[in-house]
Amino acid sequence: MEAARLGIAPARITEARVPRIDLDPLLHGVSKPARYSGGEWNSIVRPWDDAEIRWALIYPDVYDVGMSNGGLAILYDLLNHTPSTLAERAFAPWPDMEASLREHGAPLFSLENRRPLAEFDALGFSLSYELTYTNVCNMLDLAGIAVVAAERADDAPIIFAGGSGALVPEPLALVIDAFILGEGEDVILEVTEVLRDWKSAGGGPRVELLRQLARVPGGYVPRFYRWAYQPDGTVAEVESLDAAAPLPVVKRFMQGMPPILTKPIVPFLETVHDRAGIEIQRGCTQGCRFCQAGMIYRPLRERTPEEVVAGARELLANTGYDELSLVSLSSTDHSQIDGIVAALRGEFGDGLGISLPSTRVDSFSVDVALACAPRRKRSMTFAPEAGSQRLRNAVSKLVADEDLLAAARNAFENGWSSIKLYFMVGLPTETMADVQGIVDWAAQVKQIGREVVGKRARVRVSTSNHVPKAHAPFQWARQDTAAELEPKHQLLREGCRAARLDFTWNDPAESILEGVLSRGDRRVGEAVVEAWRRGAGFDAWSEYHDPAIWEAAFAAHGVDPDFYCHRERDLWERFPWMHIASGVSEAYLRREWMRTHRELTTIDCRDGCQVCGLEHAAQLCELKLQDRVLTQRARKAGEPLPVVV
Structure with missing residues (x-):
């Protein structure tokens, strides 16, 4: 077991089989004990001894955050409805609960049967944010499981990870x-x-089981791959060490949408997204060049209004919620979003609150939001992302100045008095004039608000620091240093204060850590484990993030943050994620990166296939490609364009 951290005794398991955990002594003096008690409405407790395979599904952050993760909820339901299989949940214990576990020598446990995590066959971590990686290490240690994979015994649980973070796996390899x-x-x-x-065959050496898992399409087992590096530190090659380990490893995706989860767990305490939710579409067609999610969740798949209403009927009856979130990367881009909202209104009337967690910047989105909330007007949120038309063109954010101003006026005229505007700072090709444009644009929105609703008008500007991500066109981009970001933040602080705009921003130090982990290689992984040993944890929470710990960990393993963050990559550099096929081709991403510097936008792929790499993998994309080919042939031949029905 790893050495104790911060002088706290490590968790220990002294018996081969530990009985159900007794919560009473552990929860004394612990905040929000409902995070650890289980027993919520719709939770599933299957008999432990009846299950052949036992999964612990883990979100490496606090319960309040993790219970809002839709992917974990879907897998929990799917596995618990599979014969002879059970799935239970675990979340990162808050520091007060961690201290209690270590003080009592109790292992980290699941919520349902309160079994030690070390007794499960498999632990599945959901990786949705890089700053949770040290929590993964800490949870394994609290469970009495070796943190480093190579040190685990044959009978230890298999440690899996999935989610968006798994597509850049080397920092946790x-x-x-x-x-x-x-x-x-x-x-x-x-x-x-x-x-x-x-298990039914009697088991055997752990490496043989891992070899079988590597043969599953979409499975990546790091121990079967070896990396070589150039003298300048860049990747030279990755080599498969076993015939079972493919190159590349291809991402799995469904051709359609999974069934709607209609009986989710209802927490006892308030969570980040404390409402019912239905994923109305998966994937995005906009193609914003900074957006990893818009690339890796392709292709686009949609639900029909009838499917959404039928699912909502069961969902609301099973949970008691009176608010429904229509979940997607950009909900108002759904081709039938107005039909979905109208159908929900027709079924449930005005008593149901409908929320759109993401909308595009135009008046249509305001009209849809008005239909969602005819009476309750909360803040309207838009994400222009950049402060000038030039920069929005460069990042292919298909928003014009007149779109935002018209949308803002529409919102104020229809009863909203507060508008939030989200921007990124540090985007490729950004100048101080672009940053000033954020203030100028927001001030125009504020002026429109004053004209319509008077002094009640409120505009909040919120900025995040751009962190380039893998599998997106900006994977070649350099990230702004803290010194480069400071004058931009200063301009925004002063400008927003003068214009009487509310303003919030992110700490550049946290953004740099995210940048290292977002494009890190296996050498960064050594620093992740080192940082955990030195006490790092809950790095996504500003009150617990300690840059000094990470500086020491990076120095101990020769990791230079500047190398991973602050240099622009050569167009043909090999990346630490080149062995992962995310669906979108490297050629497409490279083309989009080159178009950035020419300030050329790329049309929404609903309006025509852009040949991104999925055109032969996804059924709908293949149809769009055929339409494009037929259209081009017709144009060349001077024939009438084909009509697609």
Whole structure:
């Protein structure tokens, strides 16, 4: 077991089989004990001894955040409705609960049967944010499981990880036994059957089970791959060490949408998204060049209004919620969003609150939001992302000045008095004039608000620091240093104060850590484990993030943050994620990066296939490609353009 951190005794398991955890002594003096008690409405407690395969599904952040993760909820429901299989949940204990566990020598446990995590066959971590990686290490240690994969015994649980973070796996390659790449509901049952067959056959050396998992399409087992580096530190090559380990490893995705989860767990305490939710579409067609999610969650798939209403009927009856969130990367881009909202209104009347967590910047979105909330007017949120038309063109954010101003006027005229505007600072090709444009644009919105609603008008400007991500066109970009960001933040602080705009921004130090982990290689993984050993944890929470710990960890392993963050990559540099096929091709991403510097936008792929790499993998994309080919042939031949029905 790893050495104790911060002088606190490590968790210890002294018996081969630990009985159900007694909560009473652990929860004395702990804040929000409902985070650890389980027993929520719709939670599923299956008999422990009846299950052949036992999964612990883990979100490496506090319960309040993790319970809002839709992917974990889908897998929990799917596995618990699979014969002879159970799935239980665990979340990162808040520091007061961690101290209690270590003080009492109690292992980290699941919420349902309160079993130690070390007793499960498989632990599945959901990786949605890089700053939770030290929590993964800490949770394994609290469970009495070796943090480093190579140190685990044959009978230790298999440690899996999935989610968006799994597509850049190397920073956790020392810790995770096997990554599941892509949409978990498409592959989790195949993995479960491998575990079941292995267990029923009597088991054996751990490496043989990992070899079988590597053969599952979408499975990546780091121990079967070796990396070589150039003298300048860049990647030279990655080599497969076993015939079972493919190159590349291809992401899994479903051709359609999974069934709507209609019986989710209802927490006892308030969570980040404390409402019912239905994923109305998956994927995005906008193609914003900074957006990793818009690339890796392709292709686009939509639900029909009828499917949404039928799902909502069951969902609301099973949970008691009176608010429904229509979830997607950009909900108002759904081709039938107005039909969905109208159908929900027709079914449930005005008593149901409908929320749109993401909208595009135009008056149509305001009209849809008005239909969603005819009476309750909360803040309207828009994300222009950049402060000038030039920069929005460069990042292919398909928003014009007149779109925002018209949308703002529409919102104020229809009863909203508060508007939030989200921007990024540090985007490629950005100048101080672009940053000043954020203030100028927001001030125009504030002036429109004053004209319409008077002194009640409120405009909040919120900025995040751009962190380039893998599998997106800006994977070649350099990230602004803290010194480069400071004058931009200063301009925004002073400008927003003068214009009487509210203003919030992110700490550049946290953005740099995110940048290292977002494009890190296996060498960064050594620093992740080192930072955890030195006390790092809950790095996404400003009150616990300690830059000094990370500086020491990076120095101890020769990791230079400037190398990973602050240099622009050569167009043909090989990346630490080049062995992962996310669906979108490197050629497409490279083309989009080159168009950035020419300030050329790329049209929404609803309006025509852009040949991004999925045109032969996704059924709908293949149809769009055929339409494009037929259209080009017709134009060349001077024939009438084909009509697509």
